[in-house]
């Protein structure tokens with residue numbers, strides 16, 4: 001009787017503590033949908049950053065991905081967007097009257113965001 005009591009009580013106490021801190025719970029696995037939403041949100045943020053850079057640096061001449069200075073040379077679907085390196089090299093040594101963007105070229109992160117954004121531009125009819 002004495003022994004049984006000293007066995008049961010600590011066991012009950014342990015069980016109670018375990019219940020409180022939830023140590024039997026299975027590790028929470030995030031539902032698939034949640035992580036996908038995150039990735040999508042990140043892609044959106046990247047696009048917005050690139051869009052902002054484009055708006056502040058490029059859209060004066062390349063509004064909507066076109067080219068107001070030389071309509072034959074729109075950014076949208078330009079062959080210089082075929083790869084990030086090609087794009088970067090073009091901005092390093094732009095042709096004609098297009099300005100040279102020293103600050104942008106130094107920052108690969110900003111440039112990559114910009115690159116991803118310009119890739120989304122579509123040539124519109126007539127531009």
Ligand code: HEC
Nearest residue numbers: 057058061069070073074075078079080095096097098099
């Ligand atoms: C002052 C006006 C101006 C600004 C600002 C400008 N560009 Fe340009 N861009 C031009 C002109 C003009 C051309 C055509 C150059 C030529 O004669 O080949 C051009 C051409 C390009 C081309 C190549 C198009 C092709 O297929 O020949 C790309 C890509 C481009 N610009 C990207 C950009 C980006 C990105 C920015 C912002 C960081 C920018 N431009 C800012 C005037 C500008």
